[in-house]
Amino acid sequence: MISRREVMGGAVASTALLAAGGVQAAGDDAALKALLDRLAKGGRADQKLATLSAFSPTPLSPAARLDYDAVLSAFTTEDDIVRRFPFGAGATSPYVVTTRSGTWLKAADAAKSGDTAADAVKRLDAETARIAEDAAKGVVLPAFVIDKVAAGLAETATAVASAPELAAALGRQRSVLIALRPQAGKEIGVGRFKDGETYYALLLKAAMGADITPSQAWARASAAARALTARADRLLKAQGLSRGTVGARLATLSRDERWLYSDDDAGRDRLTADMNAWLTRAVSRLPASFATVAPGSLTVRMSRMSPADEAARRQGYREAPAFDGTRSGAYFADLSTIRTRPGWTLPSVVHHESVAGHMVQMPLEERSGAHPLRSRMAFPGFSEGWAIYAEQLADEEGAFAGDPLAELGYIQWMLFRVGRLLADLGVHHKGWSVEKATVFLNDLQGPPPVFSPVSQGLERIAIGPAASAGQGLAWLELVRLREESRKRLGAAFDLRRFHDAVLVPGPLPLSMMRARVLGAA
Known part of the structure; x- marks a missing residue:
């Protein structure tokens, strides 16, 4: 019999647990945490799955049971991928060596x-x-x-x-x-591999924690892109820009001097102040949409980088607040090329990076006590998908009402989000070349609102299939789940309760999240 002391002390390796012939380790929370800590260090997919399957989850607390079920689900998908497609870096990339690994x-x-x-x-x-x-x-x-x-x-x-x-x-x-x-x-996608369509579908499942076919994903993403494009077209025409693709017209607008900040301390300070004004309004809307908000989420700020970081052209980064507010949160915007960041693109950055995006989700994840292995594997696209959802939520709350340029900036960001999703699907499901994907993205979104070229995004898509798609699909599936819950409950639907059901337990595979949300509905 494998004792709890052995598991907690780290004396039992995965192979020893497997050799036990299915004997179950003591199933309390501390023992599970110790086991997950060990499994997080890596190992063969089949051994990790067998080891966790041998652990009895019966006495676990509800929170620990979520860890167990979520990680077990992720390990099952990982093992399926590695067993059927034994190449590359497991479930993360089909390639052993890339520009980002090796x-x-x-x-x-x-x-x-x-x-x-x-x-x-x-x-x-x-x-x-x-x-x-x-x-x-x-x-x-x-x-x-x-x-x-x-x-x-x-x-x-x-x-x-x-x-x-x-x-x-x-x-x-x-x-x-x-x-x-x-x-x-x-070709640059995995569709050129033997059974590439099945392989890609499994990678999407690993990214989502739920089954979704590439064809289903394409249909949902295409519908979102059409709606966003039509909305952008109307807004651009109202600005006197009626000729060319949406992307070309956004490129023209992004060069308009009226909306650009000066490339000096005064310009950077004014940009930061403008972002904080949007943040103040976003925080004031939180009670209407959220029942549970970390105290730390109410004190976040948008900040300038240090002169050294700006000189080094460090990309934007965030410091998440502690749930109880003892650690303040901040987002440091990349302003090294401030002349490429028109003011109308900033409000959506605030909603994505701070409130109600990452700075609302991350403290609640911290409080949930979710094991890091669950956070990493259960629904890899969830955190980014939530932040994209938060951008849409701000729009639905009326954040851009009466400000068509800020609304247009939001639309461009969403075109960028859905564009990465469609490019991932286009490359790996439709067989797009680099050239075709590049033209598509330029026509759809114009200049990327992030400080990285289209070519860099396509490189990441090529070597990490389903990762960008998983983030975009997380957003779309959160919206679908919300509307399905609203339809079931009718007048009894409570947006605040829905957000609690999604955020408070910590990251869960989409299949588990759906069951919990719709079961409660």
């Missing part, structure tokens, strides 16, 4: 120590062997990503020339990738 990214640091360098050589060669094995199954990085990784490997090999064995390992990996480039073809 030992090569930390090789320069590894070169500083002989022992670390030797370990890095082993890991590099193991990854190189995996790249070749996956290629035999038809899984090869898109050609444009191969070019970027190959260039990075060459640059890194030069930088670690003082560690010749490490430099040689980097060169071997580069040679294998370059040799595979002709095999990459022109």
Whole structure:
């Protein structure tokens, strides 16, 4: 019998639990937490699933049972992906090495120590062997990503020339990738893999915590894009912009000097003050839509970065407030290229990054006590999807009433959100090329309202299929769930109660969230 002390003390590895032949560990909250802590460190998908399945959830508290059920659901999907599609980096990417993953990214640091360098050589060669094995199954990085990784490997090999064995390992990996480039073809999505449609559907399921086919996702996203485009067209025409695509007209408006801030301290201070004015109004609306709000969410602020961060062109970042307000929250906007950020694009940033977006959701997640493994795996797109939902909620609450330019800024942001969703689906479900996806996004949204080019977003979509789609679908599914609940309850529907049901328990797979919300309805 595996004792609670052994599980809590960390003395029992996954293999030992598996060898126990299904004997159940003591099922209390502390034991589950210790077990999830161990499983969070990684391991084979089948072993993690078997280990957690061997744990008895019967005596768990309601909150701990949510951890158990949510992680078990995520592990089940992960195991299904890895078992049926044994290549790449498991359920996170079909590729072992990319511009964002692989030992090569930390090789320069590894070169500083002989022992670390030797370990890095082993890991590099193991990854190189995996790249070749996956290629035999038809899984090869898109050609444009191969070019970027190959260039990075060459640059890194030069930088670690003082560690010749490490430099040689980097060169071997580069040679294998370059040799595979002709095999990459022109397509960049996973649809070119054997059973790629099924693979992509499973990745969407992992991102959502619920079944949704690529075709269903495409239909819902396309409908949202059409509605947003029609609304943008009306608003742009009211501004005297009636010719060209919506994206082209948004590009024209974004260059209008009337709505740009000066590139100096005065301009940055004025922009920050304008964002805080929108934030004050957003906080005042919280009681009408939320029954449970963290005290810390009421004191968040929009802030300028330090001069050093601005000079380094650090991207925008947030510091989440503590639930009880003992830690204040702030969003630090990226203002390094302030002349590309017209004032009418800012209100939606406030609602997404602070209230009622991340700065409302994150403290409630903290208070829920959800295990980090649940937060990471149950519904990976939930946090970002909630923040997008919060932008729509602000619009529904009348935040932009009487301010057509702020409304237009909101629409552009939503076109950006749904554009990433459609681009993910287009690349992996429809077989779009980089060129087709680029034209589509430029026509739909104009210049991206975030400070990253379209090409960077498409690279992330190519190497991380379903991640961007999962965020956009999270938003659409939250709206669908709300409206289904409203339809069932009729006049008894309470928006505040709905938001509590979604946020207070912490992140849950969409399938579990639907069951809880609609069961309560």
